[in-house]
Amino acid sequence: MTSAPASTEATVVIGGGFGGMSAIQTLRHRHPEIPVVLIEPRQRFIFQPLLYELLSGELQPWEVTPDLNQLTASLGVSWLRDSVVSIDTRQRSLTLASGRSLTWRQLLITAGSQPNDYGTPGVREHSLSFRDDDDVQRLRQRIATLKKRSLDSALVIVGAGATGVELACKLADLLDGAAALHLIEMGSSILPNSTAFNREQASVALERRNITVHLNTAVTAVEAERVLLKPGTAIRHQGLIWTAGSQAVSIPILPAPAHHRGRLNIEATLRMEGQEAVFAIGDISGCPDANWPATAQVAMQQGAAVAEALAAQRRGSPLQPFEFMDRGEMLSLGVGDASLTGLGMTLAGPIAFQIRRATYLTRLPGASLGLRSAGAWLLGR
Missing domain, CATH: 3.50.50.60 (FAD/NAD(P)-binding domain)
Structure with a gap:
């Protein structure tokens, strides 16, 4: 974990999941002049589509749950292992569970979702x-x-x-x-x-x-x-x-923002409604003008798009609407078995499983980890 100043001109990212890490990677690679602070309480990034292979032992922990210390250090990002308990958009400040306060120039909220039991007893x-x-x-x-x-x-x-x-x-x-x-x-x-x-x-x-x-x-x-x-x-x-x-993670925000189906209401540009420098992506957000599915694919594409929006907002340039490109669906259906549609094909069985695993491994945050993981798999360990 790296420290960050109490007052900063940085872009602060709440949440180190698919959307947050995709946004951070894009910012660091395309706009390295923008300082970034990540706030994430977990020690590890969780590549959820590959948790099934972690359960079965087909993949190893370092492949599926890489350490955020390594990821943020390689990207040159400040990481606070903490949770946000409140946000004041008027003051451009937030309060952490540790009691610390932090100000920001831009804010990206991508805290994700949590299980929803719908009030079912037990x-x-x-x-x-x-x-x-x-x-x-x-x-x-x-x-x-x-x-x-x-x-x-x-x-x-x-x-x-x-x-x-x-x-x-x-x-x-x-x-x-x-x-x-x-x-x-x-x-x-x-x-x-x-x-x-x-x-x-x-x-x-x-x-x-x-x-x-x-x-x-x-x-x-x-x-x-x-x-x-x-x-x-x-x-x-x-x-x-x-x-x-699942349901969106709830973070107290002042003034109270608009919501769309229980999620933070955002414009097509991924900016929060009524806000100049606050953006939200992934499962925590919803756009009345679009029906984007709550998937890792959407979150990663939104992450790359919101990085460009954040850079444009700093320049005073117009923001462009987000356009989701559906690249298909891949399902794990047992040990060594899968089904996929997309990538120009429909396929099931062991070959689909290999394609699914290789595709996901190349999407792991951190190029060195992705290449190391893919290499280990191709060599059969």
């Missing part, structure tokens, strides 16, 4: 999540425990979006029959936002692994060893992973 007390390397370790321990049990066991995953489906397939391969797997979805289909090809391949992968899919099924409560379903049924479990939804 979720916080009795469920696991799958968002970072700590969750991976807890799930690995649960897998090891289940493999030692002689009694019938079951794992339940709530939410059949991309995270739930990908995790179910990977867990089925890792458990190798040691526990039954149940995938619960309130909607009428798995992967409601995916392409038809990927949805079909995922359905085949789930069926091949004997994963029981419960569609049109709502969870009413989670208990230590049971999940209660509407209309009055229950499934006993030895572990429940909640992947059913």
